[in-house]
Amino acid sequence: MHLVTVATQLDQWALDFEGNCERIIRSIAIAKSRGATLRVGPELEVPGYGCLDHFLEGDTILHSWEVLAQILQSEEAKGIVCDIGMPITHKNCNYNCRVIIHDGKIVMIRPKMWMANDGNYRELRHFTPWHKHRQVEQHSLPGMIKRITGQQYVPFGDAVVSTEDTVIGVELCEELFTPASPHIQMGLDGVEIFTNSSGSHHELRKLNRRIDLIKEATMKLGGIYLYANQRGCDGDRLYYDGACLIAMNGQILARGPQFTLSDVDVITATVDLGAVRAHRTVSSRRMQSAQAESYERVYVDTRLDGGQGIRVGDEETKGSMEVSYHTPEEEIALGPACWLWDYLRRSRTQGYFLPLSGGIDSCATATIIHSMCRLVASAASEGNEQVITDARRIAGEPEDSKYLPTDPKEFASRIFHTCYMGTQHSGADTRKRAKDLAEAIGSYHVDLNMDTAVSAVQGIFSFVTGKTPQFASRGGSNAENLALQNIQARLRMVLAYMFAQLLPWTRGKVGGLLVLGSANVDESLRGYYTKYDCSAADVNPIGGISKTDLKKFIGWAEVNFDLPILQSFLDAVPSAELIPLGEDNVPQSDEQEMGMSYNELSVFGRLRKVEKCGPYSMFGKLVQEWGSFLSPVEIAHKVKHFFFTYAINRHKMTTLTPSVHMESYSPDDNRFDLRPFLYPSQFTHQFKKIDKLASELPNRATQPGNDKAKVD
Structure with a gap:
């Protein structure tokens, strides 16, 4: 027997109830056009996963039912079993649910049993x-649903769905990661198809864990696993990274x-299905x-093979x-x-503005925007109408425009603005690096000297207090030195x-720009x-990335994006350039001022957050x-210096x-690191x-054979 299955x-x-509804129905239509008889979508797909405290509002529940009503009545949802995600109130308690529907009726509702409630997740709050x-x-x-389905009540709880030819069991996101996952007992009770609807965020080096768990589950149990995941920025710091799969x-x-965009x-x-049953013949x-x-079985009068025994019109997927x-x-x-493309198109602003310092952090931020423009150009070249429409609006083109954003540099010149803000302490090399990078990626670049503004603020202080602060190299105290830098x-x-508010105006455009920050996770x-x-900006693309990874990224982008200018950023000594040079003419060094290297900071961050270490x-x-190399x-x-400065x-x-959350040891107080x-x-x-x-x-470290080595 052959069976067509689908994940989205x-x-x-x-x-965004209307937009979410349209995308759900479109995914069902695509699935049906490919001959699928089962469609699985991501977690809480109706209201969006990231509603946070809006899940506590009755409006969110009400509007979710209204969307489900549209789906139930749609022609697209006829003749296919659909697994839909939404919040539901049952006996005055809110539940994160999967609603299984078929031919205009609700088959059953399966609430989530194990919640994600650490790191970025607060599911028990909602x-x-x-x-x-x-x-x-x-x-x-x-x-409203009774009038559509003719049903008064439907099963709600931990049950499985039985069709004429197989049994389907539901598992939700975190339940896959728990030691006693539901798929184990469901599989032993005869479930052959497992659906997992997820809202799993992207983190560096994380995807393989999800895939390994699914492979292991189906290897031991036998079975078909359909994993559907949210993708994109749905309104917060997380990027959900899709990678849905069938195993x-x-x-x-x-x-x-x-x-993807x-x-x-x-x-x-x-x-x-015969291969699943053969796999399960182990004694x-x-x-x-036995x-x-x-599990209680809820029966659906349908066959997932369409009643043919063998699926007609589709070739069997062979091998892995x-x-x-x-x-x-x-x-x-x-x-x-x-993530930045989603944020830009949904915030309905006209582009991004970045203070481009000539250092590696703002360089990395600019290079990520260049990557975004490359993705837009690629999608436009492939005819992605949604990307083309969004790009035209952002670029200020009229609705009937024929403009196609197929050149990354040309598109960047319309939506990406950079500015070098120099002072008397800025080096000619950093100014040139910023200008050359802007030219290489196509940003609209301006260059200014802000000494007049700095002098004006210092003059106000001196006028009021009668005192003039000095840098340490000129005899000033630490307090004076720090204040003059700040x-x-x-x-x-x-x-x-x-500049973000007025640069578009100077170019004859309307609207404003979002300001990008560029402080890496280690400096935070x-x-x-x-x-x-x-x-202190609107968003920070690199705020969840370590300095070590950023350097590797710049080295990668130099080759893969054909940007030779990036090597000069790697060669430069990281410096804030906020103080005058001393007698030795040695530039201000970030690592020297911090009293620790960036590589050491990455280690401290991992031990503090991931391995939950205090100082001792x-x-x-x-x-x-x-x-072996330090006493x-x-x-x-x-260790003491790190914890003191932290x-x-x-x-x-x-x-x-x-x-954008990217690293497991992020110190973000607002969502991730509650201390x-x-x-x-x-x-x-x-x-x-x-x-x-x-x-x-x-x-x-003093023993023979142990060389003094850096943590690098």
């Missing part, structure tokens, strides 16, 4: 888990794209199956496909670029917003930036990792520019324990 990934938008495993209740339908018996048969992607595969599996508890993964450099090029950085933010973790400086346990781990006393000093700068995280912002910065008890242990441990 949609670029949904939180609270939904109640269904704890009545293998139990079903009756759910009273709203009047059978441990093999991947089809996989959707991870990074299209709103709807549908993948299909023709598979053999030990049969013994466990002892498994039963090679699963490929993007490199981290490619993920940086594509993930934030797709005023330059903060004035750049003020100028950035003025260390607090090595000025609060409300030019990193971090010291213990680093003695093992770094002990315990040196390691103790580094603590005194933690308040900056409360105003961190929204960043205090007022710390006992001396960590007296913890540091005393570190010092005591450091004095007692042997110094392995």
